[in-house]
Amino acid sequence: YLASHAPVEVKYELERADEVVIEEVFGKGVLTSKSLSFARRYNNGESWSFLWSEEAVVRNLIAKFPDTVAERFEPVSNLSELQESVKANSTGENALSAQELAAITTVIAGVGPATDDAWTRIVGILRERQPKYFRFTQYSTLPGRIDFKELTNQAATGPASSSLQTARALLSLAGTDVAQLGSDTYELRKGELEAVQIDLTNQVFEYWKQNAALEVLIDVDKETVKQGNGTMAVSRFLDIRLRDKRTGYSNNFSQRSSGFQWFFSFLAAFSEFEAREAPIVLLDEPALTLHAKAQGDFLRFINERLAPKSPVLYTTHSPFMIEAGSLHRVRIVEDNGPPTGATCSDQVLASDPSSLFPLQAALGYDIAQTLFVGPNNLVVEGTSDFIYLKTMTPACIASGRTGLDRRWRVLPAGGATNIPTFVSLVGPHLDVTVLADSDTRGMQRFTNMITQKLLLAHRLILPNAVIGTKDADIEDIFAEEDYVALFNRTYGKSVSVAQLPPGTRIVKRLEALDGGFDHGDVAETLLKCCQEFSFREATLDRFAALFAAINKTMGA
Numbered sequence: 001y002l003a004s005h006a007p008v009e010v011k012y013e014l015e016r017a018d019e020v021v022i023e024e025v026f027g028k029g030v031l032t033s034k035s036l037s038f039a040r041r042y043n044n045g046e047s048w049s050f051l052w053s054e055e056a057v058v059r060n061l062i063a064k065f066p067d068t069v070a071e072r073f074e075p076v077s078n079l080s081e082l083q084e085s086v087k088a089n090s091t092g093e094n095a096l097s098a099q100e101l102a103a104i105t106t107v108i109a110g111v112g113p114a115t116d117d118a119w120t121r122i123v124g125i126l127r128e129r130q131p132k133y134f135r136f137t138q139y140s141t142l143p144g145r146i147d148f149k150e151l152t153n154q155a156a157t158g159p160a161s162s163s164l165q166t167a168r169a170l171l172s173l174a175g176t177d178v179a180q181l182g183s184d185t186y187e188l189r190k191g192e193l194e195a196v197q198i199d200l201t202n203q204v205f206e207y208w209k210q211n212a213a214l215e216v217l218i219d220v221d222k223e224t225v226k227q228g229n230g231t232m233a234v235s236r237f238l239d240i241r242l243r244d245k246r247t248g249y250s251n252n253f254s255q256r257s258s259g260f261q262w263f264f265s266f267l268a269a270f271s272e273f274e275a276r277e278a279p280i281v282l283l284d285e286p287a288l289t290l291h292a293k294a295q296g297d298f299l300r301f302i303n304e305r306l307a308p309k310s311p312v313l314y315t316t317h318s319p320f321m322i323e324a325g326s327l328h329r330v331r332i333v334e335d336n337g338p339p340t341g342a343t344c345s346d347q348v349l350a351s352d353p354s355s356l357f358p359l360q361a362a363l364g365y366d367i368a369q370t371l372f373v374g375p376n377n378l379v380v381e382g383t384s385d386f387i388y389l390k391t392m393t394p395a396c397i398a399s400g401r402t403g404l405d406r407r408w409r410v411l412p413a414g415g416a417t418n419i420p421t422f423v424s425l426v427g428p429h430l431d432v433t434v435l436a437d438s439d440t441r442g443m444q445r446f447t448n449m450i451t452q453k454l455l456l457a458h459r460l461i462l463p464n465a466v467i468g469t470k471d472a473d474i475e476d477i478f479a480e481e482d483y484v485a486l487f488n489r490t491y492g493k494s495v496s497v498a499q500l501p502p503g504t505r506i507v508k509r510l511e512a513l514d515g516g517f518d519h520g521d522v523a524e525t526l527l528k529c530c531q532e533f534s535f536r537e538a539t540l541d542r543f544a545a546l547f548a549a550i551n552k553t554m555g556a
Contacts, residue, residue, distance in 0.1 A: 006039035006047060007341075018129050022122065026111060027060025029053060030122070038130065048123050054078050057111060057118055064107045066100050083113045131311075135282040142166045142265040144254030145221075148236040151178050167238070170268035174199045181220055182236055193218050207301045208263055210294050217241040217250055259289040263298060270306055281306065283314035292320040299323060319361035330359060375431040376554055378408045379423060381416050384523035385435060385474050391530045392543045401544035405551045408433075420445050423454050433553045435546075437473040438462035439505075459553045466545040469504045475519060476506050477546060479538040483522070484510075486533075490525040491517065 014034045022031055036050035055077045062073050062082075072089055076082045086104055089096050096104065111118045140163040150164055151171075171177055174196040181196070183189040200216040208214075219239045227233050242260075243250035253261065270281070287298045295318060302312055315333070316322070322330060331344045334355040380386055389410055393403035404410075413422045416436055423432055434455060436446055449455040464472035475483055480497045483506050488495055493514070500509040507519055526533070 002042040003045060004041065006041045009037055009039040011035065011037045012130075018126070021125055021129065025121065025125065026057050026118070027063070029056040030060070032056075036126070046127075048126065050122075050126075052119075052122065054115055054118065058082050061107055061111065065104050069096060069100050069104075079111075079113060079115050079118060082108070132279040133282060134279045135284070140166050140265070140269070141261050142170060142240065142253065142268060144240050144252040146238045146240075148178055148182055148238065151238065166265050166269045169271060170200070170240075171196075173203065173268050173271045178238075181218070181238065189220065193220065204264055204267060207267065207297050207305075208260070208294070209297050210260075210291060211244075213245045214242050215245060217243050257289075259291060259294060262287070262289050263294065266298070267301060279310055281310050281312045283312065285316060286314055287316075287318070287321060292318075295320040317358050319358045319365060322359060322362035324362055324366035327359075332356065332359065376405075376407045376409060377430060377432045378410045378435060378550065379413055379419055379432060380410060380435045381413060381419065381437065381474075382520070383412050384520050386410050386412050387523040387527050388474055388477075389435075389547075391526055392535075392539075393547065395530065395535055396540055396544045396547060399540050401540055402548045402551070403544075404547045405554060407554065408550070416445065420449050420454070423449055431555065433459040433461060433550060435461045435463075435474070435550065438464040439471050439473070461546070461549055461553070463546065465549060466542050471504060473505055473507055475522075476504070477539070477542040478506070479536040479542075480506060482533070482535055482539045486522050486525055487517070489529065490522050 012035070014031070014036065019031060019034075031050065031052050033051040036048065039047045039049075041047065058076055058078060058081075062070050062076070065073065069089070073082060073085050076085050086096075086101075086108070090101055111121055143163050146164070146167050151167055171181070176192060176196050180192045181189065183192065196218050197216050200218070201214075204216060205212060205214065217240070219241065221237045221239050223235050223237060224232050225235045240253040241250045242253060242256055253264070256264075266286070287295045290298060299321065306312055314321070328346075331346055332355050333342055333344050334352045335342050378389075380389070389404050397403040411422070413419045419434060419436060423434065432455065434446065434449075446455075446460055450457050450460065462472070463474050463477055464470060467476055469476070478486075480500075484495055484497055484500075487493070487510055495510070495514065499513060500506075501512050503509045503512075510517065
């Protein structure tokens with residue numbers, strides 16, 4: 001089983017440079033397709049599959065034979081026949097001369113006398129040109145304090161293979177080495193340290209955007225240590241520190257958050273690939289310790305610095321490691337159980353829901369963001385508010401009054417409690433105005449948004465501002481007679497304003513008189529029958545005042 005089953009197969013497409021190398025040995029037309037596949041079995045054995053023409057190999061070989069005898073071999077179509085034909089022409093009356101035989105033998109030796117020899121030679125060339133893979137699962141974090149003696153030891157090889165190799169990569173990223181940093185001349189050493197600090201700060205914080213006030217500090221420290229023979233010696237250490245420019249405080253790199261240590265170390269280690277022949281980088285669950293936004297910084301580093309030189313494949317369960325704008329790159333891995341096992345597919349509809357969850361989460365987040373791509377977002381509590389604004393705008397405009405500016409994107413939040421979440425999701429960088437009921441119980445949520453600078457104070461619009469009462473819902477903008485008429489039409493009743501108990505909020509008064517009702521039903525009635533209603537002047541004046549107040553916040 002181990003010798004016959006291949007769990008991994010990769011398909012390649014040859015570049016022109018690959019074909020040229022084959023042609024230099026075998027001539028043109030040998031490979032009949034640019035596509036080939038390579039598989040590795042459980043016992044580490046290999047298998048190659050590609051289309052080639054043995055006859056083309058033979059034709060190209062014969063073309064190199066001496067002109068005086070080449071026509072003798074024209075009927076031959078494979079290497080075994082060619083070898084037999086050469087033997088047959090080596091004896092007899094018309095035997096090849098010693099010079100001709102030597103020339104032919106030399107030409108054939110270039111590819112081998114048998115089919116297997118030629119195949120093996122082609123595979124050998126392809127194997128040498130096969131892309132190199134670097135798989136990383138454990139990343140060696142950069143140490144905050146490094147002994148110069150250990151740093152000069154070149155035994156460790158390979159990116160991120162050890163913490164010391166990561167440290168060497170960091171110095172290489174900064175364009176320096178241990179000898180320059182350890183100079184005995186103060187001015188030379190100090191100048192080099194400052195140059196390294198500036199360069200590393202610029203490179204690291206070009207991508208790490210979570211705290212732009214940090215800067216890298218590099219220093220060389222001396223320490224007297226006792227040797228094995230009892231003598232004392234001075235050892236030099238490279239110290240890496242981070243300073244917060246807002247407070248002036250600095251601490252050792254090893255004391256920073258694990259996410260920052262990982263990001264910094266990754267950037268140093270994998271920048272080595274910029275100077276290497278492009279390998280294919282395989283990353284297993286990278287950026288696990290990073291904040292969601294920092295994972296976005298990490299993806300930007302991959303796209304801008306690593307991917308242009310080295311193709312990158314990574315596994316992830318994080319929705320923030322999935323680029324919604326590049327879903328064609330995503331492959332879904334799911335375990336189908338025996339005998340199929342794990343499969344990798346781009347067929348989203350055929351995938352298991354649990355396997356799709358990270359992709360769905362990524363899309364959900366992206367959709368939530370794109371809801372607010374444009375400016376002029378007006379967040380309201382629910383669909384009833386949406387209906388009132390959209391239906392009363394034409395009524396106000398038809399009467400010569402102000403309507404809601406058509407540039408507003410009205411977004412129902414699904415309840416007053418959801419509005420702070422909506423606003424924080426949008427972020428302070430987009431234009432948002434909030435229209436909310438001014439009940440005392442819920443006002444604390446909205447004042448907190450203003451205190452936390454999620455919303456500007458003048459962009460919170462309350463209905464009581466256009467009515468003149470302490471508390472008001474959007475339904476109170478209607479004249480009492482108009483809203484009661486809508487209520488009666490919705491439920492087939494004949495309630496009059498005179499029957500309502502005292503109070504300032506029409507919805508509460510109707511509930512007290514008639515029991516609870518769904519004010520969404522009343523809004524739906526307005527949507528269906530707005531053309532048939534003749535609204536009172538008070539209703540139109542109040543809605544026009546509300547629209548003017550909302551429009552005034554646009555872009556302000």
